[in-house]
Amino acid sequence: MANPGETTAATLLAHAGVRRVPTPKAELFDMPGFLPPGMCATLIALIDQDRRPSTIADPNGDSYFRTSETCDLAADLPVVQDLEARLLALNGIDPAHGEPAQGQRYAEGQEFKPHTDYFEPQGVDYQRFCAVAGNRTWTFMIYLNDVEAGGATRFKVVDKIFQPATGKLVCWNNHRPDGTLNPATLHHGMKVRRGVKYVITKWYRERPWG
Ligand SMILES: O=C(O)CCC(=O)C(=O)O
Numbered sequence: 746m747a748n749p750g751e752t753t754a755a756t757l758l759a760h761a762g763v764r765r766v767p768t769p770k771a772e773l774f775d776m777p778g779f780l781p782p783g784m785c786a787t788l789i790a791l792i793d794q795d796r797r798p799s800t801i802a803d804p805n806g807d808s809y810f811r812t813s814e815t816c817d818l819a820a821d822l823p824v825v826q827d828l829e830a831r832l833l834a835l836n837g838i839d840p841a842h843g844e845p846a847q848g849q850r851y852a853e854g855q856e857f858k859p860h861t862d863y864f865e866p867q868g869v870d871y872q873r874f875c876a877v878a879g880n881r882t883w884t885f886m887i888y889l890n891d892v893e894a895g896g897a898t899r900f901k902v903v904d905k906i907f908q909p910a911t912g913k914l915v916c917w918n919n920h921r922p923d924g925t926l927n928p929a930t931l932h933h934g935m936k937v938r939r940g941v942k943y944v945i946t947k948w949y950r951e952r953p954w955g
């Protein structure tokens with residue numbers, strides 16, 4: 746493995762249920778039923794309890810770019826430790842390279858417009874976000890519920906849309922095999938049309954986090 750903050754396609758595909766999206770443009774996977782429904786319900790309750798408006802790095806003047814709410818999940822909670830253990834068993838990434846897991850909540854009409862999860866090296870906030878731990882390597886995202894309508898995640902460049910479903914994981918490498926950042930990972934958390942959408946986001950870094 747290139748870096749303890751990364752996983753590999755082979756590592757992920759060794760687990761039953763993991764599927765790779767057939768595209769040469771990005772390393773992108775999903776796994777239905779990664780988390781059991783009971784765990785998803787516990788995580789949803791935590792997110793509902795303690796949420797704040799979501800933020801973005803390098804504000805771009807569009808105050809409707811990311812309209813959801815975010816919850817920082819306390820690492821000492823048993824359900825969060827369980828989540829981290831399941832992620833480690835799947836991806837083998839050194840937990841020291843992980844940002845603290847977060848929850849995201851989208852009410853009707855809320856979305857996260859097309860973006861990449863890595864930080865732009867030219868961005869004004871790059872030093873602030875990346876000086877210690879480096880850029881983001883892999884993204885692991887888990888839908889915690891079925892959404893009545895809307896709320897899919899669209900990867901326009903690779904022409905793939907994921908529908909939310911309780912416990913389904915989607916993950917991708919934010920870099921290309923040659924180590925350069927991969928703009929084909931552009932993705933859009935589309936507007937929720939009916940219902941509420943909850944997801945977990947877990948990002949990993951090139952170097953240990955803080
Ligand atoms: O909610 C989604 O579908 C995407 C979330 C996302 O892209 C993010 O939190 O970075």
Ligand SMILES: [Fe+2]
Nearest residue numbers: 860861862932
């Ligand atoms: Fe994202």
